[in-house]
Amino acid sequence: MSMNENAVSIFALGGMNEIGKNMYAIECANEIILIDCGNKFPDESLLGIDLIIPDISYLLENKNKVKALIVTHGHEDHIGGIPYLLKKLNVPIYATRFTLGLIELKLKEHKLLSESELVEIDSQSSLQFQDISVKFFKVTHSIPDCLGIVFETPEGKIVHTGDFKFDLTPARNEYSDIHTMAEIGKEGVLLLLSESTNAERRGLTPSEQAVGEHVVEAFMKADRKVIVSTFASNVSRVQQVVDACIKTNRKLALLGRSMVNVIEVAMERGYLQVPEGMMIDQNEINELPPEKVTILCTGSQGEPMAALARLSTGNFRGVDVLPDDTVIFAAGPIPGNERNVTSIVNNFFTIGANVIYGSGTTSGMHVSGHGYQEDLKLMLTLMKPKYFIPIHGEYRMLHHHRLLAESVGVESGHTFIMNNGDVVDINDSIARQTRKIPAGNTFVDGLGVGDVGDMVLRDRKQLSEDGMLVIVVTLSKTEKKLLSSPDVISRGFVYVKDSEQLQKDLNRLIAKTVNELLEENKYQWNVMKQTLKKSVGQFLFTQIKRKPMILPIIIEA
């Protein structure tokens, strides 16, 4: 098809068929506008990987077209990739006051703050780029100051919801601006991109207020220390903990670096109201009677090094959880974290604490920040888009979101379920999914970005399962013979020294293999190495059914 100069393209570099590393882009003739730049945490199969970020090679090829990164909110899966992006591509960042606060924390860590261009916006702002102008609308989520975005493009309105739920009684004044949404829908939306996290869940997301009631109830019952763990960035929930402290006349101590940092941002910027003198330092905890103390800490996901996990094993210096203390998990476990969380729950019960957590029957101490099916249908109804792209979810979520869209009137065939890198081109207000651009995962391991590939991971997997064996063979330069009996060193395999017989057999086998090759005048090291790998590998597999990595080293002297 021939593209007119007004054609607009939409694609994702992350967030499609996955939860995490959200990054979406709107492109037209002269510019690319980016939406969010998140990271994702690896599953167990990605051994040693610290983070996953979007592959941005397409953006680097089009450096000059990239005009802006607009950030919808401050969660890791929307901002975690920013430092790595900025190191390659210095683009101005537009975000609300609170979101900027969290971005600045990251940029400080990476020593990038000074050279980056941060522009504060709010729901009333409007931005004018060459072909595209941008407006915003407030949405409710589990972090303050969240935006939906309206792109006025040559082809028409494109709306990106950000992460959202509808909550008519939010804990703070974080209302969804339904009136503006209705207006946008009325003006006509060409394409809607809407998040799909809870597209499988029936009904409407419960209100954050429900959590507050349960928190107060638990505080009332507690007659010793209360330890609450939640996401530091969930300021509404933190505010409800603060309010419960006021009601029950308790002081509040913060544990965990990220909790301290984020709460500081929230207080400085006016998103969290804490009465004068309520905050105490962690070393004051033991000076107060337990019934006067609340501890707010990180680690609700069971992170082994976080404050909560260390408290549960008595490894947090200066602070002890004691019998009859109350421990509240005020956050649900993210899929994959269940085991880490429940092992901490077990620890606290062993101490004799009262533990309030969601399991079997849920505790009421958590509600989702992502809209359920009725929320998603309401958004689709308000926007009445001609075309729809479900974003921010695994395939099953995108699939269900499509069904929801069709149930409220989006024409079948007008929904595009895309992979990262798939492009939808809109030309004369007809949308087609036609081409692909490069997209994928970039691995961060230590200071290395993208230097760990499949081969390194395959090696790590083999090493992790059966360890390795180094075989050192020293040959004489002059005569073709072994200079000394071969040497075998193993790690992560089995104590070869524990099993002397195995050790003996191995040495015999290696010597035999090498001598046979020499007799056949086969000196090529690579042949010798391959043969050793093969014979030793087969021997070990028949002996104990393990396949360690075998590294033959041949030295001529």
Add this chain to the structure above:
Amino acid sequence: MSMNENAVSIFALGGMNEIGKNMYAIECANEIILIDCGNKFPDESLLGIDLIIPDISYLLENKNKVKALIVTHGHEDHIGGIPYLLKKLNVPIYATRFTLGLIELKLKEHKLLSESELVEIDSQSSLQFQDISVKFFKVTHSIPDCLGIVFETPEGKIVHTGDFKFDLTPARNEYSDIHTMAEIGKEGVLLLLSESTNAERRGLTPSEQAVGEHVVEAFMKADRKVIVSTFASNVSRVQQVVDACIKTNRKLALLGRSMVNVIEVAMERGYLQVPEGMMIDQNEINELPPEKVTILCTGSQGEPMAALARLSTGNFRGVDVLPDDTVIFAAGPIPGNERNVTSIVNNFFTIGANVIYGSGTTSGMHVSGHGYQEDLKLMLTLMKPKYFIPIHGEYRMLHHHRLLAESVGVESGHTFIMNNGDVVDINDSIARQTRKIPAGNTFVDGLGVGDVGDMVLRDRKQLSEDGMLVIVVTLSKTEKKLLSSPDVISRGFVYVKDSEQLQKDLNRLIAKTVNELLEENKYQWNVMKQTLKKSVGQFLFTQIKRKPMILPIIIEA
């Protein structure tokens, strides 16, 4: 305290503060009777470990006292350790007809069937040992032919429930024998050991019949192939799938070795009724119209090598899942397996199949085989034990089970929450938890049993995260100098060859380190190795924040 010759002791070698590797024991002056011998699957932290089984060193020290292993039912966490036990200790095994069938499958695999002594029992059997006599009662669970056990000991009755739920409308005639339970309780129970898996869940476990109704409903709606995945051993559920096939006039094909083997046992022994000619071979699947075919397969837990996972990626030779086929997950994911399951769900949706699975809102295709709180309270009420030991659960479950026991009248202080190896001694019908016996995890890795310890696992962890670096240094025997430039081989670290600079810097650093040592007349290899590890390690950490395992190899020639 002085023990009279009638004293009875109770301990667990597995199943306390864990789900899995159940093994309990009743000991008195002249004999030890074992209950169950299960295995447990390792979590991600136990790299390369295939299985975990109980440490049986205490039993080996008391070989001659061990008179019997009684098996309550045929689940892996109750029979999976038997082959390893028998290799060390040939003890007669008592189990019901179906349970024996599954045990025999295992013993065949391990080539132990001929030399093992298997005794078939049923709920009416009674066994007489020297000091202890044993009776049984039927319980309902998610596998046929389950037993609870009554031990008549010199001190009084000790009851072990096995795994159970109460189901007044089971899918087959697997009724709990409430009348016998009531009788036992009436006669007086000194000590009850009862399972705790669902002690956190409120209410009563739903009936298996509910699943049948949902299955039929789904079959009625399906107009192409139906693929059902469940536990092969859940014969009641399999029977309900068979019944749905009858109602909807479909043939049934089995995929997956364990499915075929277990169904064969169930049919041979009369636990599963399949009409003549309903079963078809997998190569007949494509010869029939899709609406006439049902496939029953393994892999409901997302096991990557099982039939279901391979079907979801089109890697099952000869069988394809196609658009509009119906895939039913008729089993809930065991905690820890959620991710593997949902990735398969995603695959099937991508194919275009209708997938029925439990997520967000549950599908009704699974009910638990373990009693909820009301089931557990009913058991405690029926038995009215003087003492209570909650078994089969993590600490939080044991803790909640204790609260349930006290809520129905067990005296506080009469419940013992034990670790594996803790012993409760009953002396003159007073129970005390006093001493410990050796207990713990034995790791199975390939053919090795117990040969992988903490050090090997630590090495595997380091290797898995940052790989390794082998440094080969060749020194001259005669003069103290390097014979050639050092050689560095890395695996799972980073392509050193990709980063030539790093390679150069490493070689320079190694040469420098070695030469300095030589100048200081430090020839001791261990000193040289330690120094090399230290300097190279520090260098790499500052360069790229990784800590690969470093193996220096020094050769004199």
